[in-house]
Amino acid sequence: MNASREARLADYAALIRKWNPAINLVSPASLDQLEKRHIADSAQLARLRPDPQGRWLDIGSGGGLPGLVVAIYHPNLPVMLVDSDRRKVAFLQTAIRQLGLENCTATAARVEQLPAADASNLSARALAPLDRLMPYLERHLAQDGTAWLMKGRNWQTELSAARMSWHFDVESHPSSTDPEAAILQISNIRHG
Template sequence: MNLEFEQEPGEAALVFGDQIDKARAYTARLAQDSETFGLLGPRELPRIWSRHVINSALLVELVPNESLVADVGSGAGLPGIPMAIAKPKSHFTLIEPMERRATWLQTVVDDLGLRNVDVIRARAEEVQRTDFDIVTARAVAALDKLLKLLTPLTRGSQHRTILALKGSRAPEEISEARPRLQRLGFGEPEIITLGLGITSETATVVRIILQ
């Protein structure tokens, strides 16, 4: 394992609860396989828990039990796998177009025994399912483009919620996406900060719900 691999922070057990062993196993695999499969850059390993694994899991605060969730452009399984570990009563579908990453995701899901996770090797626009209650994305595209990619996946659901992990440019991206938001019938986006007072790195999420 890389010597720069971040040690587990104290808040990990709080975030993952009785699923912490699965979170540990996933984090170890992510660190071990990152270079081989092009998952995370070497500079990210010293922050693998705080910036990637825990940061992703924070989103489950916005996911009701029994939700059907799609993670588009899942890549290294972020945020989908940490969310699935932290929220075993919801079902997650990881959508990833690159063969080697999709294969890695399926192997990890099988090895960890994550029965609430499916993996689809496809681009978002190729997926035929439209029944997802919530669609997530992290580091995939600007919000305006994300709306075009993600919205069709929610058309068959009554809940139709998008959770996009974003950074400091979230307000600007919302402004740029406003014409598309209006055309698609979504309500006013919320910028939500998760993990305040709990984790060393908070998560900034743009939540958009169909009116």
């Protein structure tokens, strides 16, 4: 990891710790595991997609996990963070400014009201069950785009439920921070 990236990740962790008591960006119980759990979890996307092209959309960004971490790893990639909580977006905008992330923006909006993004990559972490995410993926991904969804221990059940109404290609990647979790790489989404 280069020094600039490492410094930005450390500064980002410090910002989360500073703001977390006021806005609850991550669970207070997991704050002492911020780097090893939350940031390392998000950094997995950079390893899975080492040279992303186009635009990256992170929905339900919350405290910036994983979208802000993706922006730090890929400083030339346009990354758009979206969250409906204006306080969290205020945090994200502050973090973007203080970390000098010129490639990143944060918008306060509900994802279902956002104009179609035509994103090459879309990420979400702990936002909603997969079947509820599928309409957002269909709306916001470019035709040849890929979704990167960080799912917990029920990911296989969520996958089965989504397949009842949706057709899509999926590849599951084991999580390096939780052996029962997975990152779902989804493309070619079709309803019905």
